[in-house]
Amino acid sequence: EVQLVESGGGLVQPGGSLRLSCAASGFTFSSYAMSWVRQAPGKGLEWVSAISGSGGSTYYADSVKGRFTISRDNSKNTLYLQMNSLRAEDTAVYYCAKGRITMVRGVIPSLDYWGQGTLVTVSS
């Protein structure tokens, strides 16, 4: 059974940093692209970032480029999102999601399994 469990959310001041983790199990982690998706309170889904199975290719939404870094440790079956220079508008539930397939020619695949999310609140 595929399981994705996010952790690391919490309250942080504007300008601060936070690192989210996503522990994966139930599938061959290194074989699949992974993504982070966020959802502000009462709002829609926003794709944040994606990474290939090997970790060699990464992609970001313009809203987080230069501030967030996605990475993965395939030996630990864990996905990360390092978030720096946080802003109030980054407040959201952050979901970790598994790509349905590996990343082929850089195409970010649809997301077939999602974690339950971790809440990040940016406020003074």
Next chain:
Amino acid sequence: QSALTQPASVSGSPGQSITISCTGTSSDVGGYNYVSWYQQHPGKAPKLMIYDVSKRPSGVSNRFSGSKSGNTASLTISGLQAEDEADYYCSSYTSSSTYVFGTGTKVTVL
């Protein structure tokens, strides 16, 4: 990276069919057959319902179907049931090597 455009709400009676549209551009929906649809119940994580425009993941009811014409994709739910009441989001791969979601549609079963 503008969000794809969906109607804010769609409603129907049990047993009826409804269709949700998703309008993008030639740089996303119109340019690739990589449109997906997600269902989200309140307080829950999204669930993949359709991928690659019209394919259903294992376990998803065949009452859900997807299609695309030009820059607009559509999700049709036939034989509407109470448990279909949820938010639905389309998504697409884009020419900027990013992924974009739609604005979301709240489906109400009358």
